[in-house]
Amino acid sequence: MAGLTCCHFGRSHICDKGLLTENRWFKVTRKELSPTKLICEPTVSLFTLKQIGACLAWLVSEATHPCWLAVIFGLLTAALLVFCTGMVSPQVKAMDVDQDVDSMDVNDPPLNSNSNDEGNAFRFQARSSMGSGRSITCECISRSMLQEWCKSFAILHSGNMKTMRERLAKFSGDSDAWDSSSQAKKIVESHPYVPLAAQKLAAEKALAKRMAGGNLALQENLKLTNAHIEELNHCLSHMSTGMASDCISISLTATPPSAPPLPSEHVTAPNEQPHPATSAAQISTSVATPSSALTRTIILGDRTELTFTEADVGSPSLTGFADDIAGLNRMWDDTTPNWGGTLVLEIKGHPIPIVYWKDIYMNSNCGSPWKLRQWHSMKSKWFNWKVIMHCYHQGIHTQFWDEFSHNGEQLCITKIIQQLSELRKDEDQATAECARADHPSHKSCVEANDILTPGTDNHHIETSGFRKGMGQSQYQEDCYKRAVLYSAPPIPAGIQSFHWNPLNSSKVM
DNA sequence: CTCCTTAGAAGACCGCCCAA
DNA sequence: TTGGGCGGTCTTCTAAGGAG
Incomplete structure (x- = not known):
């Protein structure tokens, strides 16, 4: 890989010659993009704009000629135009349908129900004439609301939230009491029953509608923006000296992508062949970026080499470990026997130990910092975790x-x-x-x-x-x-x- | 209802690093 | 030499929950 940067990562010292101390590697590279990833993508998504932003950042850093600055300004304008005219379609993900189902707030068990949420959720059984044998899951109900419900059901409203949830759940199991309560009717009415099949159908319809391409004005805007970008491309191809292949290549249409985006991943697990090149048709978003894109590589505790770009890194988890230090211990470091492989932050499906987070989000020793703002919001918490884990070990x-x-x-x-x-x-x-x-x-x-x-x-x-x-x-x-x-x-x-x-x-x- | 406790977020503080 | 940016650590504030 070109441009490998030797750096210090956490407890390890990394250089292009290999591992110096512990089995942690952290490399900063400019990864050559494979030709298949230069295929234009059929829609404008937030992800595309992020890619454009990444390009612009690179261009700004590289620009030494006033014309380049003009081009950058033009691209910025185009991006703004795209965004402000509402042409940005949400990145279509496989989860979209499920998200739509969830958003209906209906009664069958949530499709993405997570056992971790059980602590804050409870379920009205409602197995009565009103509920047709269904249950209603209530999440994120405030303490005052719980108390109000308890009062309306004439049950004890003292104690902590957990107790009240349990009382309410128990009460809802009594069909006679439940049916005779006007408050129960309100709750049922506010959670209309929709069978799971109907939920999925409605979600699919909503998704299809979103992807249908919008109205004529939208189509016109898309054409206009395409023209702008083509113009910019033309300028770029004329101006660039020795960088002709670096021009931005974006095609915009209002048709939905045929498949989820191709991740820019390069993961090589031990004894595992690199992923074969995915067909271009599967790329939902692709910008022909400058000839190289900044990547970082970490070597996980199981020796898996994980290469990723900034776009591959999600937002910091909101996870807290206030009452679960053992859980923190399981997620802290994958080189210890305590590592539980729990997925709090993932990059390309790999659970990332918390000990790596600082360098993943921010470490400017390994190139320009990533996710600086996000890191600032969590660094204090991370420091406390570090101190606790140091002592814990x-x-x-x-x-x-x-x-x-x-x-x-x-x-x-x-x-x-x-x-x-x-x-x-x-x-x-x-x-x-x-x-x-x-x-x-x-x-x-x-x-x-x-x-x-x-x-x-x-x-x-x-x-x-x-x-x-x-x-x-x-x-x-x-x-x-x-x-x-x-x-x-x-x-x-x-x-x-x-x-x-x-x-x-x-x-x- | 009120007060207390707690978790989490935000930012202040200060030294180090590095480019000009 | 100096000043800006950054990183690590600490402090303060706020919101939410618990308990009387």
């Missing part, structure tokens, strides 16, 4: 809970994070004390004391070491060295390393 997990329990009950995640923060501060102080103790007589010790005393205005200076991205042990070493530098020139020969253990804050030298 210090010993056996029962030790973790021994430390972070109160009266036999496990602490909540907020408390754990607070305690870990306190532990870090204690460690800072211990390190500073250690340095001062090692060099008590130096004339600069007063300065060292000022700088290395937590709780003072200068404490931020002390903690900055850990902030600058080094691990905790590295930070402690740095902190120690800083103190030594302020007090005496050489670092004592005996010092080799510090091992940070939040549960046992001892310094190993």
